[in-house]
Amino acid sequence: MTETLLHQRFPALKASLPRLRLGSGPTPVRELTHLPTAAGPVWLKDEGAYGDGGWGGNKVRKLEWLLADAVRRDRRTVITVGGLGTNWGLATARYGREHGLDTVLALVDQPVDDHVRAQLDRLRDSGARLYFTRTKIRTVAAAPLLLARYRRACVIPPGGSNAVGALGYVEMALELAEQIRAGALPRPGSIVVPVGSGGTAAGLCLGLELAGLADVTVTAVVVNDTLHLDQHTIHRLARRTATLLTARGADLPALQLSPQRLTVTRAWLGTGYGHPTPAALTALAVAREHENLALEPVYTGKAMAAVLDLTADDKPGTETPVLFLNTNGPR
Ligand SMILES: Cc1ncc(COP(=O)(O)O)c(C=O)c1O
Known part of the structure; x- marks a missing residue:
């Protein structure tokens, strides 16, 4: 059990909400300079580096x-x-x-x-x-x-994806804020993340607020049609996570969880969970060829397809720089 950024911020949680260290951070960030995008830069935070033996990532x-x-x-x-x-x-x-x-x-x-x-x-x-x-x-x-x-x-x-699991992405948001402070990447305008059960996006939304990054928008790309996943369910889980933190002794600031800051979209889902889409397969090839980045078709390929579409031209609503969270589906 080691100290986390969450524990540093809220020492009362050390005993009431311990963390087993399984991976090591901060996970690397880099600009994806070779992606064919027209609108602003795209950055990567590579969660695949968290954990061992290729089984890292959001899990x-x-x-x-x-x-x-x-x-x-x-x-x-x-x-x-x-x-x-x-x-x-x-x-x-x-x-x-x-x-x-x-x-x-x-x-x-x-x-x-x-x-x-x-x-x-x-x-x-x-x-x-x-x-x-x-x-x-x-x-x-x-x-x-x-x-x-x-x-x-x-x-x-x-x-x-319950309140305890979502803490992983509260912690990741605090880690991201430290990387921004240290100059490792610019403050993102928006973050694109795949959504399978919602815990990653929910923890991220809560964590961004706690990290002083509440104005960063989140585009949550739904890849799973077997669960009900929308803005309401993701914010509800974020609120439950906040309630858990408070119940375990953290003195949280007032939360906004602004609906304007979270877009939950099924636009890149295709036929359903696990069904590859042409856009995701193209995104896999583009990420591999231009950035030597290995993605997979179920989660991260669909999220990368969203990144490519959203940055293909200056669409309103896509605030740059875009940060792509590679949650890592090992293949
Ligand atoms: C690679 C990858 N990305 C994203 C997700 C979705 O994350 P969440 O279930 O927290 O929405 C998963 C789910 O297991 C996953 O394996």
């Missing part, structure tokens, strides 16, 4: 708080949910095991490609117990059985 930041909370509550098992190729489930199983926690995964169907097949093999190797619940309804129906079988388990929602 690791959430797990730092979620696993610490499970350990604090003396839980032995973590139950969570994901698609068949879930990065989230794999990260939970791997990091959980390292910290003495078993993982139980309920898996719902998603389009199966080579990556998903390989990911399923990794999930089997991870030691997690897998339940193929296939649909959302059957997952909900299976919940009481799983809870009866794994007593004293800690239940974490898909993607780790």
Whole structure:
């Protein structure tokens, strides 16, 4: 358990909301100078560098708080949910095991490609117990059985998107503010981030306010049609996270969470979760060829497609510099 920027700011949280250090920051930032954009510069904050062995990214930041909370509550098992190729489930199983926690995964169907097949093999190797619940309804129906079988388990929602998990991106926003202060990047006008279950965007919105960056706009690119994700749900989770911080002893300033500062869009979703879009495939190729940046088609490719469209010309509403958050879906 090490001190975080959040703990430095609110020392009362050190004992009440511990953090297990799984990755190391600050994650690198760089200008994407070779992207074909017409409007202002685009910067990258590369969350792929957070965590080890290529399994880093936004999941690791959430797990730092979620696993610490499970350990604090003396839980032995973590139950969570994901698609068949879930990065989230794999990260939970791997990091959980390292910290003495078993993982139980309920898996719902998603389009199966080579990556998903390989990911399923990794999930089997991870030691997690897998339940193929296939649909959302059957997952909900299976919940009481799983809870009866794994007593004293800690239940974490898909993607780790609850108030505890969102703390990972509150912390990241504080880290970003320090990097801006240190001159590592300019203050962004807007940040583009993919949204699968909302915790990353919610933590980011709250964190930007706490970090004195409340005027930065967030474009939250929804890549998942199986959950209800809109401005209201993301701000609600941000408020819940603030309530958690207050309940655990932090003296928070008054929050705005201004609707003008958060756009939640399904414009780059395509047919649905896990279905590649032509724009995302183009964005993957552009990022690889122009910037040597490896993205994937489910999350970060769709968010990069948004960045390319939003900066293709001077569209009103896209405030530059744009910061692209590579939340990192390992391939
Ligand atoms: C690579 C990547 N980016 C973005 C997300 C979405 O983040 P969130 O679920 O917090 O919205 C995920 C979800 O697991 C992910 O794997």
